[in-house]
Amino acid sequence: MLTRQETVFDKIAKDVIENCFEGYNGTIFAYGQTGSGKTFTMTGGAERYADRGLIPRTLSYIFAHVAKNTTH
Numbered sequence: 001m002l003t004r005q006e007t008v009f010d011k012i013a014k015d016v017i018e019n020c021f022e023g024y025n026g027t028i029f030a031y032g033q034t035g036s037g038k039t040f041t042m043t044g045g046a047e048r049y050a051d052r053g054l055i056p057r058t059l060s061y062i063f064a065h066v067a068k069n070t071t072h
Contacts, residue, residue, distance in 0.1 A: 005044055009057045017061055028054060 016026035030038035044053030052060075 005041070005051055005053060005057070008041060009054055009061075013054050013058055014061070017058060017065075021065065 013028055016028055020026045028042075030042050032038055040051075040053065042053050042055055044056060045051030
């Protein structure tokens with residue numbers, strides 16, 4: 001079964017990030033058999049923007065949150 005990177009981010013990482021904004025520590029741990037897709041899930045593919053993994057999506061989400069909630 002294939003799951004899109006966006007779905008993994010929305011279902012798993014978003015809640016962890018939101019909790020970090022509230023002051024909690026958060027970890028997403030990729031564990032599994034060699035060749036099962038852990039690296040792709042975390043970093044993503046370079047060819048297509050939709051294939052971005054959890055790390056680049058998390059960074060984008062954090063920067064967007066900071067930009068939106070910063071008072072100048």
